[in-house]
Amino acid sequence: MKKIAIFPGDGIGPEIVDAARLVLDAVDQAAGLQLQCTDGLVGGAALDAADDPLPEASLQLAMAADAVILGAVGGPCWDNLPPAKRPEQGLLRLRKHLDLFANLRPAQIFLQLLSASPLRPELVQDVDILVVRELTGDIYFGQPRGVEIVNGKRRGHNTMVYDEDEIRRIAHVAFKAAQGRRKQLCSVDKANVLETTRLWREVVTELAPEYPDVSLTHMYVDNAAMQLIRAPAQFDVLLTGNMFGDILSDEASQLTGSIGMLPSASLGEGRGMYEPIHGSAPDIAGQDKANPLATILSIAMMLRHSLGAEQWAQRVEMAVQKVLDAGLRTADIAAPGEAVIGTRAMGQAVVQAL
Amino acid sequence: MKKIAIFPGDGIGPEIVDAARLVLDAVDQAAGLQLQCTDGLVGGAALDAADDPLPEASLQLAMAADAVILGAVGGPCWDNLPPAKRPEQGLLRLRKHLDLFANLRPAQIFLQLLSASPLRPELVQDVDILVVRELTGDIYFGQPRGVEIVNGKRRGHNTMVYDEDEIRRIAHVAFKAAQGRRKQLCSVDKANVLETTRLWREVVTELAPEYPDVSLTHMYVDNAAMQLIRAPAQFDVLLTGNMFGDILSDEASQLTGSIGMLPSASLGEGRGMYEPIHGSAPDIAGQDKANPLATILSIAMMLRHSLGAEQWAQRVEMAVQKVLDAGLRTADIAAPGEAVIGTRAMGQAVVQAL
Ligand SMILES: CC(C)[C@H](C(=O)O)[C@@H](O)C(=O)O
Numbered sequence: 001m002k003k004i005a006i007f008p009g010d011g012i013g014p015e016i017v018d019a020a021r022l023v024l025d026a027v028d029q030a031a032g033l034q035l036q037c038t039d040g041l042v043g044g045a046a047l048d049a050a051d052d053p054l055p056e057a058s059l060q061l062a063m064a065a066d067a068v069i070l071g072a073v074g075g076p077c078w079d080n081l082p083p084a085k086r087p088e089q090g091l092l093r094l095r096k097h098l099d100l101f102a103n104l105r106p107a108q109i110f111l112q113l114l115s116a117s118p119l120r121p122e123l124v125q126d127v128d129i130l131v132v133r134e135l136t137g138d139i140y141f142g143q144p145r146g147v148e149i150v151n152g153k154r155r156g157h158n159t160m161v162y163d164e165d166e167i168r169r170i171a172h173v174a175f176k177a178a179q180g181r182r183k184q185l186c187s188v189d190k191a192n193v194l195e196t197t198r199l200w201r202e203v204v205t206e207l208a209p210e211y212p213d214v215s216l217t218h219m220y221v222d223n224a225a226m227q228l229i230r231a232p233a234q235f236d237v238l239l240t241g242n243m244f245g246d247i248l249s250d251e252a253s254q255l256t257g258s259i260g261m262l263p264s265a266s267l268g269e270g271r272g273m274y275e276p277i278h279g280s281a282p283d284i285a286g287q288d289k290a291n292p293l294a295t296i297l298s299i300a301m302m303l304r305h306s307l308g309a310e311q312w313a314q315r316v317e318m319a320v321q322k323v324l325d326a327g328l329r330t331a332d333i334a335a336p337g338e339a340v341i342g343t344r345a346m347g348q349a350v351v352q353a354l
Numbered sequence: 355m356k357k358i359a360i361f362p363g364d365g366i367g368p369e370i371v372d373a374a375r376l377v378l379d380a381v382d383q384a385a386g387l388q389l390q391c392t393d394g395l396v397g398g399a400a401l402d403a404a405d406d407p408l409p410e411a412s413l414q415l416a417m418a419a420d421a422v423i424l425g426a427v428g429g430p431c432w433d434n435l436p437p438a439k440r441p442e443q444g445l446l447r448l449r450k451h452l453d454l455f456a457n458l459r460p461a462q463i464f465l466q467l468l469s470a471s472p473l474r475p476e477l478v479q480d481v482d483i484l485v486v487r488e489l490t491g492d493i494y495f496g497q498p499r500g501v502e503i504v505n506g507k508r509r510g511h512n513t514m515v516y517d518e519d520e521i522r523r524i525a526h527v528a529f530k531a532a533q534g535r536r537k538q539l540c541s542v543d544k545a546n547v548l549e550t551t552r553l554w555r556e557v558v559t560e561l562a563p564e565y566p567d568v569s570l571t572h573m574y575v576d577n578a579a580m581q582l583i584r585a586p587a588q589f590d591v592l593l594t595g596n597m598f599g600d601i602l603s604d605e606a607s608q609l610t611g612s613i614g615m616l617p618s619a620s621l622g623e624g625r626g627m628y629e630p631i632h633g634s635a636p637d638i639a640g641q642d643k644a645n646p647l648a649t650i651l652s653i654a655m656m657l658r659h660s661l662g663a664e665q666w667a668q669r670v671e672m673a674v675q676k677v678l679d680a681g682l683r684t685a686d687i688a689a690p691g692e693a694v695i696g697t698r699a700m701g702q703a704v705v706q707a708l
Pocket residue numbers: 088091092246546547576
């Protein structure tokens with residue numbers, strides 16, 4: 001019996017999570033997983049209810065769970081709150097407290113949706129990238145930080161910091177992921193300017209002999225931002241720190257043109273959190289318009305990484321391919337003139353296809 | 355009489371600078387500018403000659419000049435030198451010593467080369483972006499920095515830092531640039547996570563009332579990396595810090611598909627440095643294959659920003675359009691099967707078209 005904590009969050013979060021629940025329940029019954037699912041509050045929803053983007057009860061719920069499912073957090077009504085009271089803080093604290101240091105973000109083309117890509121089809125048809133982003137270190141959490149008055153002037157500062165252990169553990173994840181894929185690992189840094197990333201390159205390089213079957217290369221972050229557009233099919237696994245990974249994984253996701261399709265996993269030692277990479281889309285919230293497939297594919301990742309149910313992960317992924325093959329589309333992935341279905345109907349269609 | 359310091363640098367640097375010189379000399383004579391040009395060493399060339407990527411003589415030459423032209427620096431033979439002895443250090447020290455805080459990087463589509471863009475033509479045909487990147491602050495220069503042993507472990511750290519004066523002076527440059535263009539300024543930050551960039555947003559916002567004709571928006575850096583691919587024509591002027599600008603300006607340049615065409619200016623109070631945005635391309639160095647148009651367009655920027663010769667700047671830009679219209683192409687911008695000409699011939703063609 002496994003415990004799952006579910007945080008629907010804000011905006012379209014509740015709808016996409018409800019649609020994904022249909023799939024999770026169906027798998028649970030068919031596979032006899034005996035999941036014990038409990039809902040909790042995070043982000044803006046938690047701010048409204050408890051004046052805290054991650055109330056203690058939610059943190060405890062997550063700590064007690066084997067896996068966490070998250071919808072999306074944030075929205076304009078919380079944008080003017082002080083820093084510590086912003087929805088994103090709930091997310092950042094969850095990552096840090098659960099020590100979810102490895103963020104896996106696949107950027108994969110769905111051939112049925114090739115025409116949605118902003119890039120020319122011949123450049124993207126073979127794109128299948130896994131971004132492995134470090135998620136609990138770097139300038140996101142580094143101390144000292146803040147805004148002070150120095151000589152009568154406001155001055156802001158943040159600290160980029162990594163020690164060799166932090167680099168090593170995320171690099172191992174990336175090397176292993178590459179072994180299960182096309183065996184190419186490209187590590188991203190700015191070693192020509194930043195000492196922190198020079199250490200990054202050094203430590204990653206030291207591990208290479210342990211993975212003789214993986215070919216390791218290094219690329220400056222500015223060049224990586226270019227190459228992702230120029231020739232994205234060259235990449236297999238991209239390894240990045242937290243800040244560069246934030247930027248590059250979003251860039252990579254956009255290559256597909258269908259960000260509503262892309263899942264993510266954030267893994268620690270033993271526990272995992274699963275969420276779509278898209279945001280809370282407040283403009284379409286509550287209208288049964290949102291695409292639940294990224295959340296459903298996040299559930300596939302959960303089945304794979306937290307529940308030891310690789311076969312069921314693949315069945316969910318195949319079911320998603322089937323509904324796409326059948327021409328079912330939510331508004332975000334429909335070509336002009338194509339018929340669209342709603343959030344819930346898409347969830348039901350995936351259950352059918354299972 | 356104006357003094358110009360010319361640093362050809364490494365790789366293809368000398369060739370493209372020589373081709374651009376043809377154009378500069380032609381303008382000088384026709385316009386009676388009476389330029390006094392002196393060559394100097396920087397980057398790998400300077401390391402080889404004087405064991406220093408920016409010898410004192412070069413720095414003095416640059417300080418005494420009204421404008422600096424730079425080819426490109428770097429190459430594999432200097433890649434394994436210690437940090438302080440790398441070609442890039444020459445560039446970074448030039449920027450810092452000359453206080454060239456405003457890096458202007460246009461990412462503009464040449465309609466004749468539309469098919470070179472990795473993006474679908476309808477997305478890029480109207481792209482005309484100016485990235486205004488802060489160039490002398492941020493994590494590039496912040497202290498403390500380095501790699502230390504802490505509790506027996508290697509630990510790297512760098513400091514992102516901006517004070518309000520630094521933010522204000524670059525923001526003024528961006529607001530003014532927007533006034534001369536489509537009057538839209540988008541400032542990039544990560545204000546939901548980094549205090550430094552929260553101050554950035556605050557200070558930029560404070561200046562907005564001084565520019566009532568400019569519409570100011572703010573965008574998180576990860577979203578900007580996405581929007582540049584999804585809908586690049588939405589941007590007019592993009593304002594960034596040094597690190598985010600390094601990444602986003604390279605990404606933006608790639609939208610055009612013809613990075614060999616893109617110039618840049620780095621401006622301080624009174625002095626400017628002009629260089630193509632592409633690198634030193636050691637693989638094709640010395641073969642008369644490189645595209646000199648980015649360097650030639652950098653000379654147009656110099657005529658505009660440092661020599662008060664706007665009309666001549668426009669004439670150079672028009673001459674480049676003419677050679678493109680005439681179907682002249684270097685290898686990097688030729689469509690498959692198209693005839694190509696060499697570096698020097700391209701320089702001569704622009705002189706003809708003037
Ligand atoms: C919401 C924000 C704090 C977060 C981040 O920057 O990590 C988001 O952009 C992401 O990538 O998950």
